[in-house]
Amino acid sequence: MxxxxxxxxxxxxxxxxxxxxxxxxxxxxxxxxxxxxxxxxxxxxxxxxxxxxxxxxxxxxxxxxxxxxGRYVAPTKTTVGAHIKAWLDGRRDVRRVTVEGYRHALKPVVDRLGELPLQQLTKKHVDDLVTWRLTEGRGGKAPTNDAVTAVLAFVAAHPDGVRYAQVTEKFGEKAGRYLDRLRNSGMVVRPKRGIYALAPDTTAPRASQGVSARTVTTMLIQLSAALDDAMNQGLVTRNVARLVKRPDVADTEMQFWTREQSRAFREHVREHRLYALFLLSLCGLRRSEIMGLRWSRIGGNTLHIRRGRVAVGKDVEEDDPKSRRSRRSLPLPADVVKALGRLKIAQKAEALALGQQWTDERLLAVHEDGEEIRPEWYTDEFQRQAKAAGLPVIRLHDTRHTAATILIDSGASIIAVAKWLGHDPAVLARVYAHVRPEILEATGTALFGGDTEATGA
Structure with missing residues (x-):
């Protein structure tokens, strides 16, 4: 063997x-x-x-x-909502106002998918969320309220009342429970047996309305970032949000004022207490930069931008400028220097009348009583004055587009304008610079140097 x-x-x-x-x-x-x-x-x-x-x-x-x-992912009970919260809480690399923007963008995800286990999240979940946001998702109401809201809207569409059988025929037998819930909340009344109507003090729900493609795209970008973090931690094997096609976002031309409109606004607000701040906006400064500017940062005709103030919910937070390029020193036009001098004198007189101590560390953006101006109030006041002046009511941020366009039309280089605005030159050329039709026409004419062809007899 x-x-x-x-x-x-x-x-x-x-x-x-x-x-x-x-x-x-x-x-x-x-x-x-x-x-x-x-x-x-x-x-x-x-x-x-x-x-x-x-x-x-x-x-x-x-x-x-x-x-x-190296592909193994251990089972976890972490939910979508818990992971997003942890990811947002750990974003110490960006400003708080930026994190709050992310939180707002992801709120619909948390509302509708927050209880879902993270490892069970699929492309279909995200696709369905995108469809809902685009068609009826304005307001971000929780899905548990959708059926009740639909029943309420159906009742509201029948001012003389609707029969119980009509409601159940349209929404199924569960509609009876929804009607009971609406009656208990006082939103629906039963004037007689089997008939339901909207309560007199109840406002009919708004028709379903979606949000813009840009809003949905922002949500998907932040969800993708949060799921990238989950992959890096070994919580999921792939990022399903990156498999979802983002809706097409239409390019929109930014609004801006012409040089003449800017001049008309200056004339309208010349006697306004905040005239100097409005001039700084027309110079292209960001709202946060104006709100965070202190008198100690102005020396002679030079303004030094070093801090910013932004609204974060109900709070107002002071922090470093938006980016490294935002830290800059600007030689101001004589008109702005003069307006700032007037504002400084007015603030000192107001502080004296109230018995307050005035120092160079006081903000420029304060009310007569010394209370700090909230950023959103300043925006509202700017738009109120624009409307009163009979001008197109543009966003406050559009004054930066206005400044960029006027400076470039005047012959300033992209590099110089970018330095003035505290912006990246490439982004400035793509987003902020606008060409007026008459400038474009002159550009086309210049192609042939004004030469004309001779025509035969």
Missing amino acids: SPNTDKAQPSRRSEPIDVRTSKNGVKSYHFLVDVGLKADGTRDRRRFTYDTKTEARREYRRITTEVAE
Whole structure:
């Protein structure tokens, strides 16, 4: 007999799966696998248990293959909402006002998908959310209220009342519970048996209305960033938000005033107490820069931008400027220097009348009583004055577009204008600079240098 066959070979298990029998005779199958390292550097050894041996063998092969290829993701009970909250709370690399913007953009995700386990989030979940936002998602109401709101709208559409059978025919038998809920809340009344009508003091719900494609795209961008973080932490294997096609965002031309309109606004607000601040806006300063400007940062005809004040919910927060380029020193036009001098004298007189101490650390943007001006109030006042002047009511931020356009029309270089505005030159050329029709016409005429072709007789 061959040496290789005269000795029995030991048995070998293809997978290290053990069986356990409980007291009631039910069997379960489990195995142990090292899935990686823990935070302290020790091996992360986990037990996996299944009801059948076939399932255990299948999962053993899948898990060990994923571990070997670096694709394994351990099960977690973390929900979509919990992960988004943790991601936002950890964003210490951006300003608080920016984080609040992210939080607002992701609110519909948290409202509708927040309770869903993160590892169960699919492309379809996100696709359905995008469709809902584009068609009826304005206001971000929770999905549990959708059916009740629809019933209320149906009742409101029948001023003389609607029969119970009509409601259940349209919304199903559950509509009866919705009607009871609306009656208990006082929004619907039952003038007679089987008839329902809108309560006299109830406002009919607004028709479904979607949000803009730009708003939805912003939501998807932030959701993608949050899911990228989940991938980096090993919580999910892929970013399903990146599989969703973003809606097409139409290019919109930014609004701006012409040089003549800017001059008309200056004339209208010349006697306004905040004339100097309006001039700074027309010079292209950001609202946050004007709101955060203190008298100590103005020396002679030079203004030094070093801080900004922004609204964060009900709070107003002072912080560093928006970017490194935003920190700049600007030599101001004589008209602005003169207006600032008038405002300084007025503020000193107001402080004296109120018995307040005035120092150079006082903000420029304060009311007569010394209270700091909220950024949104300043925007509202600017637009009130624009309307009173009979001018197109543009956004306050559009004064930066106005300043950029006037400066470039005057022959200033893109580099110089970008430095003045505290902006990136490439972005300035793409977004902020606007060409008026008459300038474009003159440009076309210049192509042939004014030459005219001779025509034959």
